[in-house]
Amino acid sequence: MKVTVCRKEHFNAAHRLYNQEWNDERNDEVFGKCNLPNYHGHNYDLIVKVTGEIDPRTGFVMDTKVLKDIIREHIIEKFDHHNLNLDVEEFRTLNPTAENIAVISWDILRKKIPVSLELKVVLFETERNFVEYTGE
Secondary structure, eight states: OEEEEEEEEEEEEEEOOOOTTSOHHHHHHHHGGGGOTTOEEEEEEEEEEEEEEOOTTTSOSSOHHHHHHHHIIIIIHHHTTEEHHHHOGGGSSSOOOHHHHHHHHHHHHHTTSOTTSEEEEEEESSSSOEEEEOOO
């Protein structure tokens, strides 16, 4: 019997969507307002889902306090109130789209969460726009 444990966190971050290989006109055409040279920000919601068997000794799939601490230490502290393009090493050469933020978040968390547990990351960039990533 598998159960999914979910933890929702929130962070604010600025970014600029821009491809260095393109000229300004092409970047404007593809990214529009998201290409503003002085950046723009979002209030992101991150949902981390961990799926696995219930441990009969604890009754947990994963202790939610442990999950909370991992997310806060390795994702929230890294991204919250930062300019993703300038402050986060992973995005120095990678466009910080919602898709890429979700993949980077998953990659970071996968190293901290037991491999016996399935991991899914859901990232809301706005109330209506969100992405999901499971490592596949």
